[in-house]
Amino acid sequence: MGVRVDSALAKDILDVVGIGFGPSNLALAIALTEHNQQGGALTARFLERKLEFGWHQGMLLEGATMQVSFLKDLATLRNPVSQFSFLSYLHTRNRLADFVNHKSFFPSRVEFHDYFRWCADQLSPLVDYGTEAVTARPVYEAGMVTHYEVTARCVVTGRITALLARNVVVAPGLSPELPAGITAGERIWHSSEFLDRVGGITDPRRLMVVGAGQSAAEIVDHLHRAFPSAEVYAVFARFGYSQADDSPFANRIFDPAAIDDFHAATEETKSALLAYHANTNYAVVDVDLIKDLYARTYEEKVRGVSRLRLLNMSRLKSARASGDGVEVTIRHENTARESLVEVDALVCATGYRETDPTTLLGEVEPLLWRDEQDRLRVERDYRVATGPEVLAGVYLCGGTEHSHGITSSLLSTSAVRAGDIVQSIVTRVETHAAPLRANAGTS
Secondary structure (H helix, E strand, O other): OOOOOEOOOHHOEEEEEEEOOHHHHHHHHHHHHHHHOOOOOOOEEEEEEEOOOOOOHHOOOOOOOOOOOOOOOOOOOOOOHHHHHHHHHHOOOOOOHHHHHHOOOOOOOHHHHHHHHHHHOOOOHHEEEEEEEEEEEEEEEOEHHHEEEEEEEEOOOOOOOEEEEOOOEEEOOEOOOOOOOOOOOOEEEEEHHHHHHHHOOOOOOEEEEEOHHHHHHHHHHHHHHHHHOOOEEEEEOOOOOOEEEOOOOHHHHHHHHHHHHHHHHHHHHHHHHHHHHHHHOOOOOOOHHHEEEEEEEEHHHHHHHHHHEEEEEEEEEEEEEEEEEEEEEEEEOOOOOOEEEEEEEEEEEEEEOOOOOHHOOOHHHOOOOOOOOOOOOOOOOOOEEOOOOOOOOEEEOOHHHHOOOOHHHHOOOHHHHHHHHHHHHHHHHHOHHHHHHHHHHHH
16 A cells, blocks of 8 residues: 555656755745745755754853854855845854954854754745655656656654655755774764763763864863863874864865866865865864863873873774673774773764765666766766756756765865856756757657
8 A cells, every 4th residue: 555645745746856955055045035035936945864954063162163264154145235144144143343353254053053044944944854855756848858756755744745846855864874894873973962861871980982073172172171170082093183274375275166176186186185185174174173182281291190191003903882881992003902991871973974865866876877986976066977868957966065065065165066056957947848849849
């Protein structure tokens, strides 16, 4: 017996259905709204499985700041006079002068999250929260795929609905990644749920953080301050925390123009660029935080107290729940010896992996072209390449590091990418009717 589909939302064909409503598709919603304010008439709906907007809420640590300039918000690099800019947000919050006096390009993470939510609240009529995309199928007219039917499910009631769209924009986001063989539990967490979990820990004796990047260092810093009687172990394979390269020339890799260069480059050059500039983003830490943690370890040596334990050149081998804590086995790579540490909680700040966007596309996936390495072939305008018979588009906001470079999952080019996608959709919508008319005339 099939699932009953509510076709109320499927009567009209939308220009865009966006899957996911994090910052990437939020930037797209802003670009669509501003396009329509200038005389456009694109229609759109966005599906978000969360019940409300949220962005990395488990890591909104007090004092933690953004690693990108506030000018790389959801709109400014595309439209400097946007009503959705961070400066417009500050103005409506009556903090613009205060922020200017703060003399910083880097707002707190808490404030930037509030900015995102401020934007999302203004666009809430476009979003179905508590709704997840389930699958999609192509719809043919005159032998051509003119649009898609997207099936969605309410996460609360289970009700199934269908939407029709000429274009689907997938913002797959990132999935938390734990070390091999490690399973999350009551006392074993990924950093993405840190703030949700740490409140349940009282009077810990030992806490451990695995990871060498910014999130790991921030959590080490937080735990060391929040629990002044606890030992905090930091475990990472490097000799020490590595500084993030945010120098002006290196930062050009995040410029919109750099995407043109990257997309046009050979595969060999792309691989080299990703390797050369990995230290702008991956497993690196802000230098001020590195200096602060070092100063604390030095001060503890002076005082003869050792609470901040840095286990460098070490790896997490295993972890298992034991009573009210976790038994952790650490392998020290320089000596090949292993040690057992009992901790009250283990935090794995071990990054994220790209989510496969095709898992949500069902029967549409076979229409999408792949390259020699079985990766989706993504055009410069973020549309996945297809045959000429496919007029309907699938666009990616994320999952494009192999084609567009290191900014794929970052905020730096979100505004410009959204504009590129909107312009591509406008161009293709205007030309949709021609192939259909031509086919109809030969039938």
